Amino acid sequence: MISVEKLCKSFGELEILKGITETIDKGEKVVVIGPSGSGKSTFLRCLNLLEKPTSGKIIFNGVDITHAKEKELNHMRQKMGMVFQHFNLFPNLTIRGNITLAPVKLGLMTKDEADTKAEELLRMVGLLDKAENYPSQLSGGQKQRIAIARSLAMNPDVMLFDEPTSALDPEMVGEVLSIMKELAEEGMTMVVVTHEMGFAREVASRVMFMADGNVMEQGAPDEFFGNPKNPRLKDFLSKVL
Amino acid sequence: MEIALKEFADKFYKTFIQEDRWKYLTNGLKNTLTITVFAVLLGMLLGFLIAIIRSTHDKTGKLKVLNFFAKIYLTVIRGTPVVVQLLIIYFVIFASVQVDKIFAAVLAFGLNSAAYVAEIVRSGIMAVDNGQFEAGSALGLNYSQTMSYIVLPQAFKNVLPSLANEFIVLLKETSVAGYIAVQDLTKGGDTIRANTYEPFLPLIAVALIYLIIVMILTHFVTRLERRLAANDKR
Numbered sequence: 001m002i003s004v005e006k007l008c009k010s011f012g013e014l015e016i017l018k019g020i021t022e023t024i025d026k027g028e029k030v031v032v033i034g035p036s037g038s039g040k041s042t043f044l045r046c047l048n049l050l051e052k053p054t055s056g057k058i059i060f061n062g063v064d065i066t067h068a069k070e071k072e073l074n075h076m077r078q079k080m081g082m083v084f085q086h087f088n089l090f091p092n093l094t095i096r097g098n099i100t101l102a103p104v105k106l107g108l109m110t111k112d113e114a115d116t117k118a119e120e121l122l123r124m125v126g127l128l129d130k131a132e133n134y135p136s137q138l139s140g141g142q143k144q145r146i147a148i149a150r151s152l153a154m155n156p157d158v159m160l161f162d163e164p165t166s167a168l169d170p171e172m173v174g175e176v177l178s179i180m181k182e183l184a185e186e187g188m189t190m191v192v193v194t195h196e197m198g199f200a201r202e203v204a205s206r207v208m209f210m211a212d213g214n215v216m217e218q219g220a221p222d223e224f225f226g227n228p229k230n231p232r233l234k235d236f237l238s239k240v241l
Numbered sequence: 242m243e244i245a246l247k248e249f250a251d252k253f254y255k256t257f258i259q260e261d262r263w264k265y266l267t268n269g270l271k272n273t274l275t276i277t278v279f280a281v282l283l284g285m286l287l288g289f290l291i292a293i294i295r296s297t298h299d300k301t302g303k304l305k306v307l308n309f310f311a312k313i314y315l316t317v318i319r320g321t322p323v324v325v326q327l328l329i330i331y332f333v334i335f336a337s338v339q340v341d342k343i344f345a346a347v348l349a350f351g352l353n354s355a356a357y358v359a360e361i362v363r364s365g366i367m368a369v370d371n372g373q374f375e376a377g378s379a380l381g382l383n384y385s386q387t388m389s390y391i392v393l394p395q396a397f398k399n400v401l402p403s404l405a406n407e408f409i410v411l412l413k414e415t416s417v418a419g420y421i422a423v424q425d426l427t428k429g430g431d432t433i434r435a436n437t438y439e440p441f442l443p444l445i446a447v448a449l450i451y452l453i454i455v456m457i458l459t460h461f462v463t464r465l466e467r468r469l470a471a472n473d474k475r
Contacts, residue, residue, distance in 0.1 A: 050375055070383060078381030088376035092394040101390060102380035154380060 001026045001158060001189055002047055007056035009042055016042045018213035019056065024158070029190045031200040031221075034210035035236060040193045043210065044162050047191065048080045049073060061157070078106065081151030085163040087143040089135040095122070095146055096131045099153045114153070121149040125179055141172030145179055158189040165196060197240060201225055209233045256442040262433050266443075269429025270450060276346045276425065277412045283351025284411070285404070288358025291315070293388070295359065296366040300374065301384060311359070318356035324417045326353055331421040346418045346425075354411050361407065365400035366392060398469060405462040409455055416451070426450060 002024045009017040016039045024030055032040045045051040047058060049065065057066050065076050090098050099121060100114035109117065122128040125145040127138075135143055144164055151159060161180065165173040177199050184190055184203045194200065200207050201221045208218040209230065217230040225241075228234050257263045291311045298308035318326070327349040335345055369392050377387030419428035430447035434440045 048379060050378065074378075074381045074383050076381075077379055080379075082376075082379035084372060084376065084379075086372055088370070088372035090373065090376070090391050090395075092391070092398070102382055105386055105390060106381060150380070 001028075001061060002191075003057075003059045004047070005057040005059070007043070007046060007058070008054045009039075009046060009051060010054045016213055017046070017053075020213075020215055022208075022215065024189065024191060026157075026189055027187055027205075029184050029188075029203055029205045030192070030208055031204035031206070032191065032193045032208045032210060033195065033197070033200060033236075034216075038210040039213040040210045041162055044160050044191060044193050047160060048077050048082055050082075078102075078108070078154050079157045081154060081156035081159040083144070083147050083151055083159065083161045083164045085166050087135075087140070087147045087167075089143055089147055089150070091135050094132050094134055095127070095138075098135065098146060099150045102150075103153050108154070117153055118149070121152055122146075124152075124182075125149050126175075139172060140168045141175045144168065144172075144176045148176075148179055148183070152183075158191065159183065161190065161192040161194065163193050163195070165194065195240070197225075197237075209236065211236070252439055252442055255437050256433055256439055256446075260436075262436070265424070265429035265432050266426065266446060266450065269424055269426035269447075272343060272418075272424055273412070273415055273426040276343060276350060276415045276418060276423070277408070279347040280350035280354055280415070281408050281411055283347065284354025284358050284407070287351070287355035289362055291355060291359035292362035292366060293393075295363050297384070297388075299363075299367065315356050315359060318353055323350070323353045323414055324420055327417065327420055342418075342421055342423045345421060346415065346423050350411060350415055350418075353414075354407060357407055357410075358404065361400050361403045362396060365396035365403075368399055369395045401469065402462055402466045405458070405465060409458050409462070412454060412458070413451060 004020055004022050007017050007020040008015070018039075020043060032043065034040045042051055046053050047060075049058065049068075053066060057064055059065070060076055060080070063076070065073065068076065090101070093101060096115070096118050099118040100109075100111070103109040103114045103117065104111055119128060119131070122131055125148060127142055127145055127149075130138060130142065130146070135146070138146065148159075148164075164180070165176050168176065173196070177196060180190070180192070180199070181203055192199070192204075204221050206218055207221050207224040209216050209224075209232075211232045217228065217233050218224070225237065228237055255262075257266075291314065294304050294307045294311050298304045327346065330349045330352075331340075331342070331345040373391055373395065374387055377391050382390070415425060416427040418425040419431065422428075424432070426447055430443040433443035437443070
């Protein structure tokens with residue numbers, strides 16, 4: 001579904017990604033872990049080209065999108081949902097408005113269809129009663145659940161999660177993870193950058209460890225956590241587990 | 242005491258009642274408000290346009306040529322006095338065409354205000370968190386959709402008090418319209434002074450009228466600010 005070839009990304013002198021080649025298949029749940037500054041968020045943000053790679057290729061559904069024109073890029077992004085660490089809900093719109101804005105303005109749904117879809121999604125994330133509220137009236141966990149619903153409203157092929165629980169109070173992490181779990185069980189293709197090792201163990205079909213701009217080790221969660229080989233990974237796991 | 246009162250009553254009569262002199266003030270006020278309102282509209286329209294050009298350039302690197310001209314415009318307008326701009330527009334640009342003085346004043350003050358509005362709005366746009374642009378892009382919205390549905394409404398709300406202030410500043414700035422012989426409020430008071438040789442009452446009256454209008458406007462701006470602040474807390 002998504003493949004990257006020799007993906008490199010530098011910010012000025014600083015080399016963040018040093019030639020990553022990976023493929024993410026349909027239905028996979030890839031969890032990316034690693035110390036901060038390892039390039040995992042940059043890797044994720046390159047997948048939907050929020051960051052332009054310095055070199056290398058991104059191929060989505062068989063199409064090389066690395067140098068796509070803005071129009072194609074926007075079209076492709078409709079199929080790639082993204083959830084941010086800081087939610088990035090639109091504070092000027094109601095929750096309903098947040099969810100229905102893109103599908104309606106992009107002409108994918110009528111206002112009524114989008115409303116129906118929004119209600120269905122709000123029911124799924126358990127926030128149907130908040131439809132007419134504004135984001136500032138919600139808790140962090142609720143905001144992130146809305147952000148997930150907003151992405152899902154586009155019927156994406158894949159969902160990218162950029163540290164979705166890192167900005168949350170501890171007691172709100174669970175409600176967000178459980179929705180992500182639900183999503184995983186429904187078969188959604190997911191790429192998740194997170195520090196939640198429990199989630200990685202339970203939900204991931206593949207865990208990927210990044211450090212210094214490279215993928216150091218990856219595998220199924222049992223093998224990955226049970227028998228880590230890379231010394232950097234061993235060191236990392238000993239600190240976080 | 243009685244003599245002083247009598248003297249004041251005389252002066253008052255001479256300044257405002259005799260020969261319907263108060264009409265200088267009411268007509269002047271009418272012109273001042275007309276110029277201010279239309280200049281503000283022009284200033285907002287052009288100012289928003291320039292702000293969008295400038296911030297689009299800052300965010301995406303596009304619109305290089307337009308941004309170049311916008312920057313020159315801002316430099317020239319903000320670098321020269323508004324009176325000089327007014328004189329140039331009336332006596333140089335419209336030298337050979339007969340044009341309504343009020344229209345010339347609206348144009349001059351509007352073009353001037355646009356430069357200040359542009360920088361206010363641009364700062365408002367740049368103050369909107371970059372995550373908002375990213376969230377828009379990630380949903381597949383293009384730049385102008387993200388701008389118009391997500392960023393501009395937030396920027397506008399951020400700068401609304403500053404824009405209202407610009408309105409107040411502009412109202413006072415129009416007092417130099419007399420330079421091209423527009424009969425505005427200031428000029429009205431000055432005309433009375435010239436006719437009666439009595440400076441105190443007409444000029445104080447003019448000052449009071451400005452003050453009252455500004456206080457009314459300030460009152461609304463304060464209420465607006467409070468309402469916006471309350472909205473943020475909900």
